[in-house]
Amino acid sequence: MNEELLQLAEAMPKAELHLHIEGSLEPELVFQLAERNGVKLAYSSVDALRAAYAFNNLQEFLDVYYAGMSVLLKEQDFYDLTWAYLNRVHQDHVVHVEIFFDPQAHLERGIPLDVQISGIRRALEQGQAELGISFRLILSFLRHLSEDSALETLELARPFYDQLDGFGLDSSEQGHPPEKFARVFARCKELGFRITVHAGEEGPPDYVYQALDQLQVDRIDHGNRSMEDEVLVQRLVGAGLTLTVCPLSNLKLCVVKDMAQHPILSMLKKGLKATVNSDDPAYFGGYVNDNYRALIQHLPVTRDHLYQLARNAFEGAWISDDEKEAHINELNRVFALG
Numbered sequence: 001m002n003e004e005l006l007q008l009a010e011a012m013p014k015a016e017l018h019l020h021i022e023g024s025l026e027p028e029l030v031f032q033l034a035e036r037n038g039v040k041l042a043y044s045s046v047d048a049l050r051a052a053y054a055f056n057n058l059q060e061f062l063d064v065y066y067a068g069m070s071v072l073l074k075e076q077d078f079y080d081l082t083w084a085y086l087n088r089v090h091q092d093h094v095v096h097v098e099i100f101f102d103p104q105a106h107l108e109r110g111i112p113l114d115v116q117i118s119g120i121r122r123a124l125e126q127g128q129a130e131l132g133i134s135f136r137l138i139l140s141f142l143r144h145l146s147e148d149s150a151l152e153t154l155e156l157a158r159p160f161y162d163q164l165d166g167f168g169l170d171s172s173e174q175g176h177p178p179e180k181f182a183r184v185f186a187r188c189k190e191l192g193f194r195i196t197v198h199a200g201e202e203g204p205p206d207y208v209y210q211a212l213d214q215l216q217v218d219r220i221d222h223g224n225r226s227m228e229d230e231v232l233v234q235r236l237v238g239a240g241l242t243l244t245v246c247p248l249s250n251l252k253l254c255v256v257k258d259m260a261q262h263p264i265l266s267m268l269k270k271g272l273k274a275t276v277n278s279d280d281p282a283y284f285g286g287y288v289n290d291n292y293r294a295l296i297q298h299l300p301v302t303r304d305h306l307y308q309l310a311r312n313a314f315e316g317a318w319i320s321d322d323e324k325e326a327h328i329n330e331l332n333r334v335f336a337l338g
């Protein structure tokens with residue numbers, strides 16, 4: 001394996017644009033929070049829990065993911081979760097994060113929105129002050145629930161609009177197309193928010209078309225199956241739309257058979273603005289640098305690919321042009337040295 005490339009991937013400044021904060025809940029923290037909150041777990045040890053992280057598809061993962069959240073009850077729990085993630089990615093030279101949270105999964109368990117947002121944001125603000133990691137917070141709707149539930153959640157979030165930067169759509173994709181949420185996202189747009197939705201992870205290219213045509217998305221999360229439709233690829237290229245690709249997630253959820261078949265380099269070759277992200281790092285075997293490492297190990301990644309992937313993330317981030325330029329200058333500096 002190419003040690004030089006690995007070192008460069010590790011050292012380069014990075015933005016992470018596709019991260020579910022609940023998916024960064026490591027088994028050790030599950031047990032710690034379960035004990036603190038008196039929650040009974042179905043697993044006898046950290047190892048037993050980790051052993052359950054074997055999935056054949058998205059739904060098998062989601063069942064474990066929603067069960068894992070049962071330990072998140074208090075503001076401090078959401079803070080601890082987010083703070084652990086930020087400290088972890090600080091080691092990976094991540095300098096900007098745009099993270100999702102799934103409020104409906106917590107509201108269903110009786111956890112108020114202000115508890116969730118306040119804990120997550122307290123850690124994000126501390127991360128900005130102490131670790132120099134800037135952030136955006138994205139409220140993600142659960143697509144297996146109804147559009148009315150999403151609309152209610154959007155209304156419930158009204159007092160917190162100034163603490164949110166955008167809206168997303170995640171959970172079980174097949175059978176829950178973007179068009180199901182057309183009214184919700186039209187409202188989000190009216191309110192002036194940016195939008196990014198999971199599309200083409202397991203769902204067909206048509207779901208990506210719907211995200212573009214019916215939701216007017218600003219980014220696509222995953223987007224892998226766009227590669228099946230050349231017209232769609234050209235449209236995404238023409239629009240310069242960022243794809244937040246998640247290699248280890250794709251492997252663990254059997255979206256790709258093995259890493260050597262991952263489409264990310266073909267995406268770059270076609271001019272798609274692909275980026276590298278961890279999705280749910282506690283469940284999929286690694287954080288951002290682990291994703292880069294897996295790509296370098298199994299695909300003919302070059303220095304130019306690394307640069308393009310890192311640059312795409314800064315360009316696709318929901319930050320000002322001046323901020324993008326500052327990050328890209330720093331990226332250039334690291335590449336000139338390395």
Ligand SMILES: Nc1ncnc2[nH]cnc12
Pocket residue numbers: 020023058065170171172198201249279280
């Ligand atoms: N990879 C993923 N796809 C859809 N919903 C998710 N929620 C958390 N991770 C997800």
Ligand SMILES: [Zn+2]
Pocket residue numbers: 018020170198221279
């Ligand atoms: Zn995701």
